[in-house]
Amino acid sequence: MSTPPTPAAEERLRDADRSQNTILIAARDEFSEHGLGGARMDRIAERAGLNKRLIYYYFEDKERLFQAVLEQAYRDIRAEEQQLNLLHLKPETALRRLVEFTWNYYLEHPEFLTLLNSANLHRARHLAQSERARQLNSPLIATLAEIIERGRAEGTFRGGIDPLQLYVSIAGLSYFYLSNNHTLSAIFERDLMTPKAHNERLSHMCDVILGYVLMS
Amino acid sequence: MSTPPTPAAEERLRDADRSQNTILIAARDEFSEHGLGGARMDRIAERAGLNKRLIYYYFEDKERLFQAVLEQAYRDIRAEEQQLNLLHLKPETALRRLVEFTWNYYLEHPEFLTLLNSANLHRARHLAQSERARQLNSPLIATLAEIIERGRAEGTFRGGIDPLQLYVSIAGLSYFYLSNNHTLSAIFERDLMTPKAHNERLSHMCDVILGYVLMS
Amino acid sequence: MSTPPTPAAEERLRDADRSQNTILIAARDEFSEHGLGGARMDRIAERAGLNKRLIYYYFEDKERLFQAVLEQAYRDIRAEEQQLNLLHLKPETALRRLVEFTWNYYLEHPEFLTLLNSANLHRARHLAQSERARQLNSPLIATLAEIIERGRAEGTFRGGIDPLQLYVSIAGLSYFYLSNNHTLSAIFERDLMTPKAHNERLSHMCDVILGYVLMS
Amino acid sequence: MSTPPTPAAEERLRDADRSQNTILIAARDEFSEHGLGGARMDRIAERAGLNKRLIYYYFEDKERLFQAVLEQAYRDIRAEEQQLNLLHLKPETALRRLVEFTWNYYLEHPEFLTLLNSANLHRARHLAQSERARQLNSPLIATLAEIIERGRAEGTFRGGIDPLQLYVSIAGLSYFYLSNNHTLSAIFERDLMTPKAHNERLSHMCDVILGYVLMS
DNA sequence: CATGAATGAGGTTTCATTCAT
DNA sequence: CATGAATGAAACCTCATTCAT
Numbered sequence: 001m002s003t004p005p006t007p008a009a010e011e012r013l014r015d016a017d018r019s020q021n022t023i024l025i026a027a028r029d030e031f032s033e034h035g036l037g038g039a040r041m042d043r044i045a046e047r048a049g050l051n052k053r054l055i056y057y058y059f060e061d062k063e064r065l066f067q068a069v070l071e072q073a074y075r076d077i078r079a080e081e082q083q084l085n086l087l088h089l090k091p092e093t094a095l096r097r098l099v100e101f102t103w104n105y106y107l108e109h110p111e112f113l114t115l116l117n118s119a120n121l122h123r124a125r126h127l128a129q130s131e132r133a134r135q136l137n138s139p140l141i142a143t144l145a146e147i148i149e150r151g152r153a154e155g156t157f158r159g160g161i162d163p164l165q166l167y168v169s170i171a172g173l174s175y176f177y178l179s180n181n182h183t184l185s186a187i188f189e190r191d192l193m194t195p196k197a198h199n200e201r202l203s204h205m206c207d208v209i210l211g212y213v214l215m216s
Numbered sequence: 217m218s219t220p221p222t223p224a225a226e227e228r229l230r231d232a233d234r235s236q237n238t239i240l241i242a243a244r245d246e247f248s249e250h251g252l253g254g255a256r257m258d259r260i261a262e263r264a265g266l267n268k269r270l271i272y273y274y275f276e277d278k279e280r281l282f283q284a285v286l287e288q289a290y291r292d293i294r295a296e297e298q299q300l301n302l303l304h305l306k307p308e309t310a311l312r313r314l315v316e317f318t319w320n321y322y323l324e325h326p327e328f329l330t331l332l333n334s335a336n337l338h339r340a341r342h343l344a345q346s347e348r349a350r351q352l353n354s355p356l357i358a359t360l361a362e363i364i365e366r367g368r369a370e371g372t373f374r375g376g377i378d379p380l381q382l383y384v385s386i387a388g389l390s391y392f393y394l395s396n397n398h399t400l401s402a403i404f405e406r407d408l409m410t411p412k413a414h415n416e417r418l419s420h421m422c423d424v425i426l427g428y429v430l431m432s
Numbered sequence: 433m434s435t436p437p438t439p440a441a442e443e444r445l446r447d448a449d450r451s452q453n454t455i456l457i458a459a460r461d462e463f464s465e466h467g468l469g470g471a472r473m474d475r476i477a478e479r480a481g482l483n484k485r486l487i488y489y490y491f492e493d494k495e496r497l498f499q500a501v502l503e504q505a506y507r508d509i510r511a512e513e514q515q516l517n518l519l520h521l522k523p524e525t526a527l528r529r530l531v532e533f534t535w536n537y538y539l540e541h542p543e544f545l546t547l548l549n550s551a552n553l554h555r556a557r558h559l560a561q562s563e564r565a566r567q568l569n570s571p572l573i574a575t576l577a578e579i580i581e582r583g584r585a586e587g588t589f590r591g592g593i594d595p596l597q598l599y600v601s602i603a604g605l606s607y608f609y610l611s612n613n614h615t616l617s618a619i620f621e622r623d624l625m626t627p628k629a630h631n632e633r634l635s636h637m638c639d640v641i642l643g644y645v646l647m648s
Numbered sequence: 649m650s651t652p653p654t655p656a657a658e659e660r661l662r663d664a665d666r667s668q669n670t671i672l673i674a675a676r677d678e679f680s681e682h683g684l685g686g687a688r689m690d691r692i693a694e695r696a697g698l699n700k701r702l703i704y705y706y707f708e709d710k711e712r713l714f715q716a717v718l719e720q721a722y723r724d725i726r727a728e729e730q731q732l733n734l735l736h737l738k739p740e741t742a743l744r745r746l747v748e749f750t751w752n753y754y755l756e757h758p759e760f761l762t763l764l765n766s767a768n769l770h771r772a773r774h775l776a777q778s779e780r781a782r783q784l785n786s787p788l789i790a791t792l793a794e795i796i797e798r799g800r801a802e803g804t805f806r807g808g809i810d811p812l813q814l815y816v817s818i819a820g821l822s823y824f825y826l827s828n829n830h831t832l833s834a835i836f837e838r839d840l841m842t843p844k845a846h847n848e849r850l851s852h853m854c855d856v857i858l859g860y861v862l863m864s
Numbered sequence: 865c866a867t868g869a870a871t872g873a874g875g876t877t878t879c880a881t882t883c884a885t
Numbered sequence: 886c887a888t889g890a891a892t893g894a895a896a897c898c899t900c901a902t903t904c905a906t
Contacts, residue, residue, distance in 0.1 A: 016869065035337050038253030041897060051871050056898065074403075116399055117333045121251050124398035137403050158427075164404065165420040168393050175396075176388030182340030183332055187290075187353050188380060204381040208428040211374075216432025231886070257880060267888045269882080278880065447865070467769050469686030473901060483867045485903080494901065506835075548831055549765045553683050556830035569835050590859075596836060597852040600825050607828075608820030614772030615764055619722075619785050620812065636813040640860040643806075648864025664890065689876060699892050704877065 020058050022048045027055075028069045032111030036066050036118045066118070067126040073115050074136040077105060086143050091151030095170075095213060098140070099206050103174045107198070113179040141167055148213075157213045166213070173205045236274050238264045243271075244285045248327030252282055252334045282334075283342040289331050290352040293321060302359050307367030311386075311429060314356070315422050319390045323414070329395040357383055364429075373429045382429070389421045452490050454480045459487075460501045464543030468498055468550045498550075499558040505547050506568040509537060518575055523583035527602075527645060530572070531638050535606045539630070545611040573599055580645075589645045598645070605637045668706050670696045675703075676717045680759030684714055684766045714766070715774040721763050722784040725753060734791050739799030743818075743861060746788070747854050751822045755846070761827040789815055796861075805861045814861070821853045 026047035030039045041062060045052035059065040084101055086094040106113060119126055127133045144163040151157030177184070181192045191197065242263035246255045257278060261268040275281040300317060302310040322329055335342055343352070360379040367373030393400070397408045407413065458479035462471045473494060477484035491497040516533060518526040538545055551558055559568070576595040583589030609616070613624045623629065674695035678687045689710060693700035707713040732749055734742040754761060767774055775781045792811040799805030825832070829840045839845065 019869080035251050035253050035334075037251050037255075038337075040895090042895090052897095053871060053899080054869080057870075062897070114337055116396060117337065118251075120396050120398045121254075121330055121333065124402045127399060127402040133402055137405075141404070162416070162420065164406070165417065168400065168417075169389055169420070169424055172388040172390075172392030173385055174388075176391045177384050180332060180336050180391075182336045183343060184384065186340045186343040188357070189353075190380070200378070201381065201384075204378065204385070208385055208424060211428035212424040213427075214432075216430075235886080256878090258878095268880090269889090270887065272881070273887085451865080467683050467685050467766075469683050470769075471685075472899090474899095484901095485867065486865080488902070489866085546769055548828060549769065550683075552828050552830045553686075553762055553765065556834045559831060559834040569837075573836070594848070594852065596838070597849065600832065600849075601821055601852070601856055604820040604822075604824030605817055606820075608823045609816050612764060612768050612823075614768045615775060616816065618772045618775040618781055620789070621785075622812070632810070633813065633816075636810065636817070640817055640856060643861075644856040644859035646864075648862075667890080688874095690874090700876095701878085701892060702890080705891075710876070 016058075019048075019050060019054060022050060023055055023058060023065075024069060024072055027059075027065050028073065028111055028115070031066055031069055031118060032114040035114070036062075036122060039066075063126070067130055070115060070119055070126050071130055071132055071136065073112055077109070077112060078136065078138065080105060081138060081140055084140075084143075086147060091147050091154065091157060092210065092214070094147045095151075095209055096206055098144070099170055099173075099209050100202065102170055103202050103205065106174045106178050110178065113175060117179065138167070151213065156215060158215055161213060166209075169212075170205075170209060173208060174201075177201055235264075235266060235270060239266060239271055239274060239281075240285060240288055243275075243281050244289065244327055244331070247282055247285055247334060248330040251330070252278075252338060255282075279342070283346055286331060286335055286342050287346055287348055287352065289328055293325070293328060294352065294354065296321060297354060297356055300356075300359075302363060307363050307370065307373060308426065308430070310363045311425055312422055314360070315386055315389075315425055316418065318386055319418050319421065322390045322394050326394065329391060333395065354383070367429065372431060374431050377429060382425075385428075386421075386425060389424060390417075393417055451480075451482060451486060454482060455487055455490060455497075456501060456504055459491075459497050460505065460543055460547070463498055463501055463550060464546040467546070468494075468554060471498075495558070499562055502547060502551055502558050503562055503564055503568065505544055509541070509544060510568065510570065512537060513570065513572055516572075516575075518579060523579050523586065523589060524642065524646070526579045527641055528638055530576070531602055531605075531641050532634065534602055535634050535637065538606045538610050542610065545607060549611065570599070583645065588647060590647050593645060598641075601644075602637075602641060605640060606633075609633055667696075667698060667702060670698060671703055671706060671713075672717060672720055675713050676721065676759055676763070679714055679717055679766060680762040683762070684710075684770060687714075711774070715778055718763060718767055718774050719778055719780055719784065721760055725757070725760060726784065726786065728753060729786065729788055732788075732791075734795060739795050739802065739805060740858065740862070742795045743799075743857055744854055746792070747818055747821075747857050748850065750818055751850050751853065754822045754826050758826065761823060765827065786815070799861065804863060806863055809861060814857075817860075818853075818857060821856060822849075825849055 023044065027039075027044045030044045030047060034040070039062070041052055041055060044065075045055060048055075055065060059068055081101075084097065086097060089097060127136070130136075141163050144167055148157060148161045148163055148166070152159055152161075177192065184190075185192050192201075239260065243255075243260045246260045246263060250256070255278070257268060257271060260281075261271060264271075271281065275284055297317075300313065302313060305313060346352075357379050360383055364373060364377045364379055364382070368375055368377075393408065400406075401408050408417075455476065459471075459476045462476045462479060466472070471494070473484060473487060476497075477487060480487075487497065491500055513533075516529065518529060521529060562568075573595050576599055580589060580593045580595055580598070584591055584593075609624065616622075617624050624633075671692065675687075675692045678692045678695060682688070687710070689700060689703060692713075693703060696703075703713060707716055729749075732745065734745060737745060775784070778784075789811050792815055796805060796809045796811055796814070800807055800809075825840065832838075833840050840849075
């Protein structure tokens with residue numbers, strides 16, 4: 001039987017973990033604010049309140065740090081998706097909730113949007129190099145497939161809906177509005193980020209998605 | 217009226233224009249490939265086949281160069297939008313064409329997507345500083361409003377459709393798919409850029425938009 | 433006399449000795465491969481399979497570690513020289529054996545050559561600081577003096593041979609060939625490290641040395 | 649007919665050349681004093697009295713700068729070798745002059761020795777990458793071959809002398825003494841760098857080389 | 865005896881920008 | 886209009902070394 005780790009060892013371990021986590025959060029913020037090219041390792045260290053050298057100690061270099069941040073971002077959203085329990089709801093309500101969830105998650109996690117943009121600017125090579133990439137696959141696709149199937153079975157949903165297309169559309173409706181809100185606001189001279197505007201957008205998106213899936 | 221320029225002066229002017237344009241295109245490519253932070257003035261000069269100093273001569277600095285690129289990108293898409301002539305078509309067909317146009321433009325101008333992303337990463341400050349910003353406003357909103365109104369009048373479209381929301385949704389459906397195709401492909405292990413996938417997406421998007429606007 | 437150490441303490445001591453030795457060997461390899469400036473304490477620790485902190489515990493710092501490595505290198509070659517027993521041989525044979533020994537030692541201990549180069553690059557300050565420096569003096573000089581004297585006495589060797597000059601010449605003939613073999617090979621486009629080339633060099637060197645010392 | 653370059657262009661060109669040369673000399677000194685690993689780009693810039701960035705502008709990086717320095721060092725010694733005109737002398741005198749020249753060159757160019765040492769520490773990869781490597785081949789080998797042949801023909805030189813071996817031996821006799829003078833001095837507690845010691849060494853080396861080549 | 869975590873100073877390199885012509 | 890040479894600031898990263906246990 002192994003002896004329990006001494007408090008000291010435990011503490012040390014926890015410190016290492018804590019440091020890594022602090023760095024990860026600081027890096028996430030920096031990358032999401034400035035992009036991969038504009039992010040500064042110095043600022044990340046400063047944000048984390050830790051020595052710059054430590055970042056290299058744990059994450060090797062900027063690229064790999066970005067990769068770690070990206071993986072963490074996916075892990076975070078997947079963790080929240082897990083809690084949705086959409087299959088307990090009737091199909092129409094489930095879709096409504098999914099639209100709502102997606103909207104709210106993007107709204108509350110603007111860094112997720114910019115991180116994704118950065119990842120795509122770099123042609124997702126950071127994901128391609130990630131061994132955990134496939135684990136980041138959303139379980140929502142399978143869930144959506146079942147919801148669609150049920151709606152179809154009960155006669156409320158139209159046939160021929162591709163779950164991936166639907167998923168992408170639901171995401172896209174929120175994503176574009178929020179990710180591009182600055183240019184949209186500048187060009188249309190209209191503030192898209194008021195609570196009222198948010199409610200209108202959410203309502204519109206539900207109408208679009210349900211207008212599509214529901215049998216007329 | 218001013219006197220006509222001498223031939224020599226004229227030629228020099230044309231050279232100047234040509235150089236500026238060459239730089240603008242080189243910069244657009246560089247910015248769209250690497251983002252604002254990742255773009256390199258050296259590379260832009262190299263791409264343009266012109267001396268670096270000339271870029272500063274015409275565009276002052278990197279920021280203003282990016283601003284110029286952004287304005288040009290908007291001018292380009294607006295020029296193409298002008299040609300759509302949607303009001304000659306019946307409302308449903310007009311919407312279909314708009315979805316199609318948006319999709320094709322984004323598909324053929326991937327740099328437009330990444331430029332927009334960069335602009336938004338920087339909170340559109342380059343547009344805010346642009347005096348021509350309001351000229352970049354899409355005339356499509358007004359056109360869309362009229363299409364919606366006509367559809368409503370003839371009884372085929374539902375009521376209460378906000379043209380801006382619809383515009384954003386049409387754009388978002390294409391945008392997310394194309395802009396994020398690298399991460400989506402990596403995570404879903406599915407190639408989204410085959411001609412077949414493109415057709416499916418376009419068809420799906422039309423279904424979504426029309427499913428939404430058409431009276432059931 | 434001190435009381436004998438307890439077995440446990442003894443073992444610990446042996447461990448300590450072993451660790452120091454392991455470090456010394458790892459450091460020797462690292463220094464000889466990369467020079468003093470290019471050597472990395474991290475790599476030394478890794479090579480030794482021991483914690484970096486331990487190196488500092490035993491050797492204080494990089495400079496002193498290099499000094500220790502250098503002293504050890506001299507101690508090693510002196511130990512082998514001890515075994516030569518040149519005085520049992522007749523003068524000519526003794527010289528032949530010395531040339532041969534020098535050649536073989538350098539050939540089998542390439543690290544010795546690069547360590548010496550590093551030491552000289554730093555103007556031998558590591559030896560100057562070594563209290564054991566004078567112990568590193570080669571006993572070969574005295575031996576050589578006696579060999580020369582005997583050869584002179586028996587009438588086979590020429591007069592006026594300075595043992596130190598002869599020693600340096602014997603060393604230099606091997607040293608230059610082996611230490612500079614990479615540049616020589618590159619420039620003369622000829623592989624100097626084949627067994628055949630080695631034999632030819634050894635034979636040539638004996639001819640040179642004996643051609644010099646022997647009365648004609 | 650091309651017009652002569654304007655003074656301005658000429659000046660600029662000369663400045664560029666001059667800057668490169670200044671850097672090369674500063675780098676040579678720094679590399680020879682500290683080795684490749686110990687050399688500091690900062691110090692090279694300071695020695696050259698030029699901006700550090702300029703070094704990268706002209707030489708790309710530290711490795712390539714070292715390569716350029718090495719090539720220059722070879723070019724320098726080859727240039728001096730050209731002037732020897734050994735074939736005008738009788739064979740014995742020619743060899744004497746070669747020994748003398750080699751000794752003096754090494755004595756007056758101690759940086760050449762340390763540069764060679766550094767090059768060899770790195771396994772001459774800087775030469776291997778040099779496209780001009782083969783041009784650095786010493787013409788002395790061919791000259792030596794002819795001298796040997798003439799000495800043999802006139803009956804003063806022994807047969808079977810390999811010019812490359814002889815060249816290496818002549819170089820090695822000077823090289824070891826000068827390159828390792830610090831460790832030798834430290835260990836033998838004897839100053840090898842007095843004029844008197846130098847004369848003795850030169851005299852000894854001539855005796856060794858001539859003792860070898862001359863028929864007894 | 866031994867170690868993983870942490871650091872400050874400094875290293876190489878890069879970058880936007882300017883100079884001089 | 887156009888250019889090659891030059892620069893200061895700052896970027897990423899490395900290194901010898903120390904801390905805390």
